[in-house]
Structure formats: structure tokens, C-alpha cells
Amino acid sequence: MSQNFPSVDKPALKNDRYLRALLKQPVDVTPVWMMRQAGRYLPEYKATRAVAGDFMSLCKNAELACEVTLQPLRRFPLDAAILFSDILTIPDAMGLGLYFETGEGPRFKNPITCKADVDKIGLPDPEGELQYVMNAVRTIRRELKGEVPLIGFSGSPWTLATYMIEGGSSKAFTKIKKMAFAEPAILHALLEKLADSVTEYLNAQIAAGAQSVMVFDTWGGVLSPRDYKEFSLQYMERIVSGLTRENEGRKVPVTLFTKNGGMWLESIAATGCDAVGLDWTIDIKEARARIGDKVALQGNMDPSMLYAQPQRIEQEVATILEGYGEGSGHVFNLGHGIHLDVPPENAGVFVDAVHKFSKQYHK
Ligand code: CP3
Numbered sequence: 001m002s003q004n005f006p007s008v009d010k011p012a013l014k015n016d017r018y019l020r021a022l023l024k025q026p027v028d029v030t031p032v033w034m035m036r037q038a039g040r041y042l043p044e045y046k047a048t049r050a051v052a053g054d055f056m057s058l059c060k061n062a063e064l065a066c067e068v069t070l071q072p073l074r075r076f077p078l079d080a081a082i083l084f085s086d087i088l089t090i091p092d093a094m095g096l097g098l099y100f101e102t103g104e105g106p107r108f109k110n111p112i113t114c115k116a117d118v119d120k121i122g123l124p125d126p127e128g129e130l131q132y133v134m135n136a137v138r139t140i141r142r143e144l145k146g147e148v149p150l151i152g153f154s155g156s157p158w159t160l161a162t163y164m165i166e167g168g169s170s171k172a173f174t175k176i177k178k179m180a181f182a183e184p185a186i187l188h189a190l191l192e193k194l195a196d197s198v199t200e201y202l203n204a205q206i207a208a209g210a211q212s213v214m215v216f217d218t219w220g221g222v223l224s225p226r227d228y229k230e231f232s233l234q235y236m237e238r239i240v241s242g243l244t245r246e247n248e249g250r251k252v253p254v255t256l257f258t259k260n261g262g263m264w265l266e267s268i269a270a271t272g273c274d275a276v277g278l279d280w281t282i283d284i285k286e287a288r289a290r291i292g293d294k295v296a297l298q299g300n301m302d303p304s305m306l307y308a309q310p311q312r313i314e315q316e317v318a319t320i321l322e323g324y325g326e327g328s329g330h331v332f333n334l335g336h337g338i339h340l341d342v343p344p345e346n347a348g349v350f351v352d353a354v355h356k357f358s359k360q361y362h363k
Helices: 017-022 043-052 055-060 062-075 089-096 115-119 131-144 157-166 174-182 184-208 225-242 262-269 284-291 303-307 310-324 344-361
Strands: 098-101 105-108 150-155 212-217 254-258 275-277 296-301 330-334
Touching: 017 212, 017 296, 017 330, 043 055, 043 062, 055 062, 055 098, 055 131, 062 131, 062 344, 089 098, 089 157, 089 184, 105 157, 115 184, 131 150, 131 184, 150 157, 150 184, 157 174, 157 184, 157 212, 157 225, 174 184, 184 212, 184 225, 212 225, 225 254, 225 262, 254 262, 262 275, 262 284, 284 296, 284 310, 296 310, 303 310, 303 344, 310 330, 310 344
Parallel strands: 150 212, 212 254, 254 275, 275 296, 296 330
Antiparallel strands: 098 105
16 A cells, blocks of 8 residues: 555545644744643643653553553644653663652662663664554554644653663763773764664654654763764754655655753754754744744743733733744744643633734734
8 A cells, every 4th residue: 555645544634734844834823842742731641641650651551651651632722743652661671670669759670780681782673672652653553534644753862861761760960981991992883773773663663654853962962072973963963864754645744852952952953853852941033034034933932821810811922922923933832841730721711822923913
């Protein structure tokens, strides 16, 4: 069957604003989605999660992963869906033994400590150990019925390596930085394997039906400018070069997001990505002046603004829209994931405000 014709499994898109904005093509209003839009701030998510048991069982069940992906779209007129999964699926498939300690975040039973640990890691097969992710992509894509595009994602090699070497979440990143500065060859060997694995993983998500992909570099911003290039950006650039950029007769846009990466926008834009994700620590007007001729921008409201009154949320949305200004090339989002104790109604105020106030910038 040709890949280029819509089918029951991969129906044609009804709302393509998100894909168009990433490619800086004209849109009627600014598209919007929220990082972590499926999650614990929604009571229906908690209910489905309780049925699945633990978080990874939810990720591994294609029907339930599809259900939680669709939940925020039933509440809010979002312009994109994001695969329900986690960035830590790759290290888990590499044999590190991912588990979640209640209230503690992710942990690994077998963290990476030395060269031998890196040497024994193999590249997971996206249609083998990680097939559950591809099954979720296929199921979600079918069930979206072409309403909005589906975003696939992965962690950046550096961000994945922080969890693999620290053994879980970290504040000071001393173990991985010790390796970076005392034994750089070992870390580079790991980052190379991760870059190859992420490339294969994202290409498999695209083949399975993801219409755009995003790389989360949550921890690139803890590095110096030199070390960011050496240990994070270099590997993201390799991934961008290795990705399938067209599928089903359409461009597959790539977004890179480095949290706290506002200092390095020009270098990120120079990787060949289509869009750069912004956290809230940079003014979007400045970001557009610096790289807006090269790439689209995604962001950048402080997620904590969703604790404010509706009027304050609307005011902030209007300010950010005005900061970006006229024309396409902006995908509205939060600067990081939505907090788990945000009232869902406030997320609704946010999404509606983006559509309502952005019309004037797209004439
Ligand atoms: O955006 C979405 O709705 C898609 C789903 C998604 C999850 N994780 C689900 C999840 C995405 C895109 C991620 C990415 C992710 N995971 C990142 C990069 C983005 C970021 O937030 O910086 C990182 C660093 C992780 C690692 C991770 N996974 C952590 C630190 C945690 C614990 C945090 C927490 O909120 O408890 C997870 C677990 C996780 N991933 C949850 C969800 C919904 C919570 C699990 C639960 O239901 O208890």
C-alpha cells in the first residue's frame, strides 16, 4: 500500500495549523499545545492510570496510552496530540531497569558507572523491545481520525545520559560531570550509542505515524557553553541529520528544546531543525529577532502562570503573542510541563486565549 494516500489507519489531517506553523506557512490562528498535556492534573488521567497500575504499564498498553493521549483533546481545542510515553523508554530497553518510586521520580536498577557498562549496551530495536511505543503511535494515529497531528518524541542523548549515570533525577549532576571532565571518552561512547538509538527510535515513530518529532533536552542548560556544544548539541545535530524529514507526502518538522538554552539559540537553530522550543526565561521577541528568520519558535509561557486568575492568564497570552508579532512561525506552548496541581479549567482559559487573541496577527 502506498504511504502517500490517506488510509483508515492514517487518515488525512483536518487541522494542520501546528505543522504549518512549524514550517512558517500561513495559518488562521496561532496553534497551541501543552507540554505534559496528558497527566496527573486531569482526574480522568488518574482514573486510567489506576486501571493500568504503574506508569510503565500504562505506557506499555497501547489502548490505555491512546486513551490518555486523547483525554486532553476532549477537554480543550488543542492543535496537536503528543504520544503518551516517556523519554526513559530507551535506557529501559538498554537494560538499565527503569522503575518509579512514589514521589521520587524515575530510578534505574543498573546505572552506568564505567566503560564496561557502556560497552555492553546494545541499540534497542524500535520494533522489538520498543515495539510497545510504536504500537501506541499506530493506535493513537488511527484513533485521532485526522483531527490533529501526532507528535512523537525522545530525550536528547545528554538528558538521557544524566538519568542513566546519576541513576535517576539529580540536582547537581556530579556523577555525569565527573565522567564528562575526568573520563570524556567513556561519556562520548555512551552519547554516540544514544544518538544512534534516538535516531532509529524517532524514525520508527515517524514510520509508525508520528507527523512531527520533538527532542527534549531538559538538562542541556546545566552545562557551560563549551560543554553544551560538546556533550549535548553535537549529538542533537547528528540526530537531526539522520531523521526522515518527509513522510506520507508531507514534511515532518523537527523541534529541539533545551531548557535554559536561551543563551544558545543561534547554535540550536544552526543544527538544521525546523523549530526551537523556548522556556520562559527568554523574551520571545528577542528570540524571534535572533533566530526567527531561520526557524519557527515554540513556547513560552511560564507553566506556573496557570495558577493565576483567568484574566491574568489571558493577559500573559496576549503579551507573548504581541512579543512574537505578525505572521506564522509560532507554536504557542508552556515553557515546560504543566504542573500536576493546576486546575484544568485554567488550561482551558489558556488554550482559548491563544486562539482568540492571535487572529489579529494572521491576516
Ligand atoms: O507531554 C505529554 O503529555 C506526553 C508524555 C510525557 C511524559 N514524559 C509522561 C510522564 C513526556 C513528553 C515526557 C517526557 C519526559 N520524561 C521528560 C522531558 C520533558 C520534561 O518534562 O522535561 C523527562 C525529563 C522525563 C523523565 C520523567 N518521567 C520524570 C522526571 C518523571 C517523574 C516526574 C513526575 O511528574 O512524577 C517521569 C514520569 C512521567 N512521565 C509521568 C508522566 C505523565 C508521571 C507518571 C505518573 O503518572 O505518576
